Amino acid sequence: MRDITEFIFLEDLPKKADIIIVPGNTWPQPARRAAALYQAGMAPYIVVSGRYSKGRSAFEGPSCDRECYKGPYAAEADFLTDVLMQAGVPGEAILQEREATFTLENAEYIRKMLEEKHLPIKRAIICCQAFHARRCRMYFEYVFQDREIEFLMCPAVTQSISRDNWAESKKGLETVLGELRRCGEQFSWMLQ
Secondary structure (H helix, E strand, O other): HHHHHHHOOOOOOOOOOEEEEEOOOOOHHHHHHHHHHHHHHOOOEEEOOOOOOOOOOOOOOOOOOOOOOOOOOOHHHHHHHHHHOOOOOOOHHEEEOOOOOOOHHHHHHHHHHHHHOOOOEEEEOOEEEHHHHHHHHHHHHOOOOOOEEEEEOEEEEEEOEEOOOOOHHHHHHHHHHHHHHHHHHHHHHHOO
């Protein structure tokens, strides 16, 4: 179990960066973590990404704290922007990517947006769900492999699944082992 924990649950100490990235999701915790890092002066901009999950026809709303985040939201990026702004991040510090429907697209579309805005990036902090940190880093490193960018993972615990308790519940086991499986399955095409 320890090897799986160390592989899946990546977390770096935050350092000053050029940008903070929040990949698309329906949980407020990653955006709240990004807001705290922004408030601590870790980066001048936060990029939020996401339309809605692949296979869905609309953004179905936040997965928790709906009383705080009432929307309506057309996309995950809109919801994440609201979370950031409620946490005190000014609108001019938030960049939106509103088309991605899964993590690889988050990375691809964010890269395109950063290039269009001519934002030079040498270090980026990624705030994602804790159990998604490994696969998220793998995608971003793959998409930006021709650029020298350091990606620091500063995730947030969601769904009550953490590095300390994931093996103690059926939901935690299914979620983390599903991430482990997808790390292999979704990257096998890179070897072809």
